[in-house]
Amino acid sequence: MEAFKKNDSEKLVKALAKAIRLHYKIIEIPERIKSHPNDLDSVVCYICMQTNHGKWNECIPQASLNFPDDEYLALTAAYFLFNYKDDTNAALNHLENVLKSQKCFK
Known part of the structure; x- marks a missing residue:
């Protein structure tokens, strides 16, 4: 709420991404998500809130390549493929x- 009240879009998106990882249906999508395709938190928000899975087809493979260490994207990509x-x-x-690329498994 503090980031929202201060109109701090970067902190707001980070807070939303954390909330989405807990339960994605509790928040609304800010317009910023679509305008920051290379920001991990924005990508997570976009994927979670997107109900049109055709758009997942466009977004998930690229997001997985851009952020190979993100567990959420790894699971989402596997879920989509399956x-x-x-x-x-x-x-x-x-x-x-993904597991092979993780530092802790090398």
């Missing part, structure tokens, strides 16, 4: 590649 593309092998391969 449920909407009906490709279990691709989902498992994606998660395996």
